[in-house]
Amino acid sequence: MKAKYLNPFTDFGFKKIFGEEASKPLLIDFLNALLPNTYKIVDLTFKNNEQLGQTDLDRKAIYDIYCENEKGEKFIVELQKAKQNYFKERTVYYSTFPIREQAEKGEWNYNLKAVYCIGILDFTFDDYETEPEKNEVVHTIKLKNQHGKIFYDKLTFIYIEVPNFLKTDSELNTRLDKWLYFIKHLEDFQTMPNIFSDEVFSQAFEKAELAKFGQTELANYENSLKVYRDLKSVIESAFDEGKLEMIRAFKKAGASIDTIIQATGLTKEEIERL
Structure with missing residues (x-):
């Protein structure tokens, strides 16, 4: 919508x-x-x-x-x-x-x-x-x-x-x-x-x-919205990469899934996705 x-x-x-x-x-x-x-x-x-x-x-x-x-x-x-x-x-x-x-x-x-x-x-x-x-x-x-x-x-x-x-x-x-x-x-x-x-x-x-925005205001807003969304995307990607490295380290050390969940704050489904 x-x-x-x-x-x-x-x-x-x-x-x-x-x-x-x-x-x-x-x-x-x-x-x-x-x-x-x-x-x-x-x-x-x-x-x-x-x-x-x-x-x-x-x-x-x-x-x-x-x-x-x-x-x-x-x-x-x-x-x-x-x-x-x-x-x-x-x-x-x-x-x-x-x-x-x-x-x-x-x-x-x-x-x-x-x-x-x-x-x-x-x-x-x-x-x-x-x-x-x-x-x-x-x-x-x-x-x-x-x-x-x-x-x-x-x-x-x-x-x-x-x-x-x-x-x-x-x-x-x-x-x-x-x-x-x-x-x-x-x-x-x-x-x-x-x-x-x-x-x-x-x-x-x-x-x-x-x-209620004019064309110029609307264009300025769309540009600002793009910057915001791009920034969020970069942050989420960096977050996923950081968590992925952490999960790999835990798995390499033989940690259980419960330990990984407690350490990362992620759900089991999120861990499996990463």
């Missing part, structure tokens, strides 16, 4: 829904749903998403979305389609740009505005070995001391592992639940579900409807 709505994990789709001037109400609603209930964003201003270092030797950073609220607090919102080496280091590096740009010439008391780095991930971290962390959807990280007390509360990293979000439409209890359900399943919808009946989501569905 032909898709009616765009894929929000494409670069084009993500910026269409959250990164355009007309999309600000959607981005504000999403961020307010993600942040604590005591926090409320009233307005946002999009800023230049390309940040340059202070010298020619410094690398530059290009964000998906970079904005500032009415208090001057900074928000970097990144869509990450696939695992990559040093992803966490990259987000920490990105956070240094909105911190450094606050420096004032002359005498300055170093009173910084808060910085939030938000990553929407189309994959799961592989470094959580215990419950509940490995199944959690939202991870909020702040600088803390050895006693778990927050040392500095103006730098926050939030990672959203979308594949871990498994709720059905009847289980959506919060505004954030609805946004994550929308992001994860948008491309599969043929009509707007009744749970998305308010004005913000109506606007989101309208912006995502492919039939």
